[in-house]
Structures are given as structure tokens and as C-alpha cells.
Amino acid sequence: MNKEASNKVYIEIVKKIRTMIVEDGLKIGDKIPSERELSERLQVGRSSVREALRALELLGLIETRRGEGTFLRDARGNQLVQLVSTFILQDEKAKEDVKDTLQLIEMDCLRLVLQRNNVEQIVSFRKLLESVNVSDEEFFLKMIELGDNHLMYRIWIILSNFYRSLNFPEEPYSKAKYLTLLDALLQGDENLVLEKYLLLRKLST
Template sequence: MTEFKPIKNKRISESILEQIKKLIIEGQLVPGDKLLTERELSEKLQVSRASVREALSALTLAGILEVKHGEGIYIKRSRPNTVIEPLSFILLLEKDKLQNILEVRKALEVEAAGLAAERCTPGMLQELKTVVEEMEEDLSSGEKAEQLDLRFHLTLAQASQNPLLSRLMNTVQETISQTLRVTRALWLSATSGTTRRLFEEHRDIYLAVAARDRYRARELMYQHLWKVEVELGRLNRNNSEEE
């Protein structure tokens, strides 16, 4: 019988995630299994239904759980193109650790930029150009900045012509989107001229890809993500000093 343990932890939703993850890894829960109801989980784990709901929502968003209306919540059966989905578990639990996420992004996106410069088709190159042009148009309002930023990086991964790399990026896109939201908010509030500088960095990466310069494309992407790390480190130090 599947055994859930009462939770006594300040980060309750993450503890729930960890328990469900462990049960799946150990094979106590397998794809197709029906999960306990929200109320039953709340009682067994001795936590609020709100905490259970938060954890279940995150797992559903990650593609781990599936809600069948009128039936219940099930461990989702994997599709052939979702073998990377277990990574979502890791990144869900790391979503507030921006340093870790940025390191993962560097590992994926620096290589994606280089491969895109080597392999990008005319159609994908045009798509990248369109995103960059929309970024420039959005400079004055910034209404679509986060959306366009994510679109640029996902398009670049697709332009690498490596289906596995593209799937990896799409698997973690929600986490990347959360990172973009946080980093932009922090950076824009503390640094003037950031919006244009970020646009120029994306534009220069696109130009390196268009020029088929894989070394420059990699270097520019690395510098782009490294600057975000440096700025976040500075902001964290300033916040610590203020405290």
C-alpha cells in the first residue's frame, strides 16, 4: 500500500512534491495510477488543502499529473516525445534558486546558439529576425518583453536543428519563463538602460547566427547569461547589506 508521511516542514508544497516524486521513482506510483483526492492527501500529510493544491497544480503544469474531470487526478502516462519530463521535477524544486537555473540555461543555450549558427534554415533565421524586430518595436512599452525574450530563446533552440535540445528547452520553458520574470523585474528596478541593452544583446546574437559565426554566437550567448548572473549577484549582495 502506498504510504504517505505527515509533513512537518516550512516549505510545505515542496515537501509534497518531494514525496510524490520519491513514490514515482520507487515505483509505488506508476503512470495511470489514480492519486488520492486533495482532501485525502491533506488529511494523510497533515497539511492544508491549499498547500496540497499548490503542489498538485505545479505537478500538473510540469506534465507529471493529469486531471480528469469527474474522475480524479492521475499519474500521467508519458508520450513518446516527453522522455525529458522528469527534469521538470528537479526544476520545480529549484525554481527559486536562480543561480542553478541560470547555470542550466548556459549549458543548454550557449551550445544552442553555436549549433543554430551552423545549421539554421532560412525559415528559422527569418523567424529569429522577426522576434528581434518585435523586440525593438516593444522597447517603448515593454508590454511583450518577457514573452518575446522567451520566444527568442526557444526559437534559437529550435534553429539548432537538434530535436533533443529543442525538447529540453521546451520542457523547462515554464521555469525559464519564471526566471525571466524575476530577473527582469529585479534588473529593471535597479539598472537604467537595461531594456535597450537586453534588446541589443539579443540582436547581436541573431546577427552572429545570421553570419554563420558559431564562435561569436556562443560567446555572445555566454556573455548575455553571465551578465544576468553578475547583476543578480550584485543585487543579492546589496539586499544582504541593507538587511
């Protein structure tokens, strides 16, 4: 009859740990209390604490180091990717799905960049690209930053990790194609941008 609080101690623990992190003002890289201390402070068994920490670990929010402790972590490429992949990516069709989806997402990011239309930053990034080599990952990270959508960022991170783990053949690096893509962005022409993107990914007709 009561509202909730019924299910799953470990879920409650996750929330408490989250609160604790916020209240104590812990930052990425900081150490959180040990399992035994959490167990005592929260008045629950250590195994329940561990289940909560496992969940946080799966989400990529913490990192455990045996003999040292548990640390807050930047929520990038996490265990989730590996685990999900063993379940999801069981056939070749799924591999193609990853490729297709990643490309759709990347095109979405480019559309976001067009929407924001932050000419200054694009220009300065173009200058940077002229002087030094920028990896494909760095390039799209910049695009996503310009798109200013954190959720898209997370999705892209997961998908690109997936993608890399699949060992598709790599395209040769071509700085010129990146530059023309940036130029297209500066022109603000969506169709042109997508055309250049497909060229980059060797998908032009």
C-alpha cells in the same frame, strides 16, 4: 526464468495505453477512455490503472480533469518539474546550478543553429523581430526550432521552467541585443555568437 513480464502491472498498463493511443489514432487534446473502462478492457483493477495514469501524468503526457475525463496533452512543462524541484533544489548552490546549466544549454542551442546554418529562416525571423516584440522565451524557442533537436527542446523547456520558478531578477528587455545576436549567427562566427549571448545575459567580462 521467463524473460520478463514479471514486474509491475502498472508499467505494463502504461505500455498498453500507449499502444491503444497509437492504434486508435488519438491526438493531443483527445479524450482517452475513463479509468473504469480501461480497468475493464485491460482486465485489471482500477487502482492499477490509476497508478499508470499517475505515471503518465508525471511525464506530462496526459491531463486529468475531475468530472470530465483524461486527455492527451502536449508534453510541455509538467508536474515533474515541480516534484523534482522540491527534491533537487534544496539549497542555493542548486539554484546557481540551474542558472549555469540553462545558459550552457542555450549556448549549445546556438551552436546547433550555427551548424544547421539555415540563413533564410534566420533572416525572416530577424525581420519579424524588427517589427514586433518577441519575449525571451519565444526567442529561444525559435532558436531551438532552428537547431532542430527535439531532445534539446525538451531539456530547455524543463530547465527554463525551473529557472522561472526560482524568481531570479529579470533583465530589462533589449531588442537590440537579440538583433545583434541574430546578426552574429548570420555571420557564422561561433565566438562572436557566444559573446553576444553573454552580453544578452549580462555575463560579459
